[in-house]
Amino acid sequence: LYLLPFEWAVKKAHTWAIMSSYNKLNGTFTSENGWLLGQVLRVEWKWDGVVMSDWFGSHSTAPTVNAGLDLEMPGPPRDRGQKLIDAVNAGEVSRDTLRTRTLNVLRLMERTGALDDHSVWEERAEDRPAHRALIRRAGAEATVLLKNDAVLPLAGTGKIAVIGPNARVARIMGGGSAQLNPHYRVSPWDGLVAALGAERLSFAAGATNHRFEPVLRGPFTVDYFDDPTLSGAPVHTDTQDEAQAFWIGYVAAGKVDPLHFSARLTGSFTPDASGVHRVGIYSAGLTRIFVDGRLVADNWTTWQKGRTFFEEGSDEVVGEIALEAGRAYPIVIEFATKDFATLGLAAFAAGIGRPLGDEAIAEAVAAASDAETAIVFVGRNGEWDTEGSDLTSIALPG
Numbered sequence: 001l002y003l004l005p006f007e008w009a010v011k012k013a014h015t016w017a018i019m020s021s022y023n024k025l026n027g028t029f030t031s032e033n034g035w036l037l038g039q040v041l042r043v044e045w046k047w048d049g050v051v052m053s054d055w056f057g058s059h060s061t062a063p064t065v066n067a068g069l070d071l072e073m074p075g076p077p078r079d080r081g082q083k084l085i086d087a088v089n090a091g092e093v094s095r096d097t098l099r100t101r102t103l104n105v106l107r108l109m110e111r112t113g114a115l116d117d118h119s120v121w122e123e124r125a126e127d128r129p130a131h132r133a134l135i136r137r138a139g140a141e142a143t144v145l146l147k148n149d150a151v152l153p154l155a156g157t158g159k160i161a162v163i164g165p166n167a168r169v170a171r172i173m174g175g176g177s178a179q180l181n182p183h184y185r186v187s188p189w190d191g192l193v194a195a196l197g198a199e200r201l202s203f204a205a206g207a208t209n210h211r212f213e214p215v216l217r218g219p220f221t222v223d224y225f226d227d228p229t230l231s232g233a234p235v236h237t238d239t240q241d242e243a244q245a246f247w248i249g250y251v252a253a254g255k256v257d258p259l260h261f262s263a264r265l266t267g268s269f270t271p272d273a274s275g276v277h278r279v280g281i282y283s284a285g286l287t288r289i290f291v292d293g294r295l296v297a298d299n300w301t302t303w304q305k306g307r308t309f310f311e312e313g314s315d316e317v318v319g320e321i322a323l324e325a326g327r328a329y330p331i332v333i334e335f336a337t338k339d340f341a342t343l344g345l346a347a348f349a350a351g352i353g354r355p356l357g358d359e360a361i362a363e364a365v366a367a368a369s370d371a372e373t374a375i376v377f378v379g380r381n382g383e384w385d386t387e388g389s390d391l392t393s394i395a396l397p398g
Contacts, residue, residue: 163374212282283347
């Protein structure tokens with residue numbers, strides 16, 4: 001049952017690469033599960049492609065190589081390199097096994113033309129009508145209608161109240177690596193407006209469903225320093241569109257050690273409503289955020305490991321500040337790396353939002369009372385359904 005979709009991908013789609021998952025199977029990490037990667041994939045399915053780990057999903061050297069993991073991701077690897085040389089010299093990995101792992105990678109390079117063409121290709125995405133039709137069909141066929149007491153399809157000309165934060169956002173993907181850049185997306189609200197007309201519709205959020213405060217939008221100027229103390233002159237300056245970053249491998253045009261640097265982001269935030277705002281920040285590293293010169297969220301002196309960034313980052317630290325609508329407030333975010341035992345990555349995300357209380361619920365109730373039909377969109381967003389860790393509960397946010 002669980003293997004069948006992957007078997008179809010191998011035998012029908014003839015995929016060239018497969019990624020091992022984060023979890024364990026029968027007590028063994030899939031990246032070092034010889035039965036799964038060897039017996040099932042190579043022997044029973046007769047597959048000759050490349051098996052790569054999910055990002056940071058490798059946990060050993062000899063066990064993964066012997067089980068059938070060809071490529072550790074991301075690079076540079078943590079469990080290969082000199083560790084693999086030592087494992088071969090110690091007899092833990094045979095030269096024949098190493099040759100097989102190497103040939104699998106070379107075969108993929110040959111299939112993609114990388115052995116002959118060393119060009120750096122620009123990323124592209126094909127927007128084809130056939131693809132759009134398939135996506136629409138898959139979405140429709142995956143939808144389950146649990147009950148319909150003569151409500152659908154919508155008829156008449158009465159008012160319709162559209163309620164819930166997910167109504168105005170097209171939640172078409174999960175979290176983590178399931179979030180891609182679609183060619184187009186249509187939110188439930190936009191679809192209803194197109195089908196029924198805006199004059200029949202009213203909207204009320206009622207509540208929020210985000211796990212973290214909404215990410216701050218830029219632009220931000222980023223100054224990089226070649227030590228974790230923000231001292232001296234910046235060695236590199238860049239810009240970015242959002243107050244979040246995931247640094248690994250190549251940072252600041254290669255001018256800093258990716259595990260030993262600091263950065264200062266400067267920008268501004270203009271609220272669209274007056275009142276108390278929540279300022280949140282979480283990070284794999286030390287962080288703090290200043291609004292109008294005031295330290296509002298301190299994740300520097302009180303940093304504690306939490307469940308973000310592959311469980312290498314902190315939980316969100318939140319502070320509150322009263323802001324006036326229409327005024328541009330200076331924002332300063334400071335980041336510094338710290339030592340991590342496992343992954344050694346550097347990352348952060350910062351956001352500002354307004355808490356919704358009883359007034360928002362009352363507004364939603366009033367909208368529903370004034371309408372002939374109420375359509376309520378409930379659910380989480382991609383901040384909850386992510387990768388690298390399991391949900392602690394299936395309860396809805398709020």
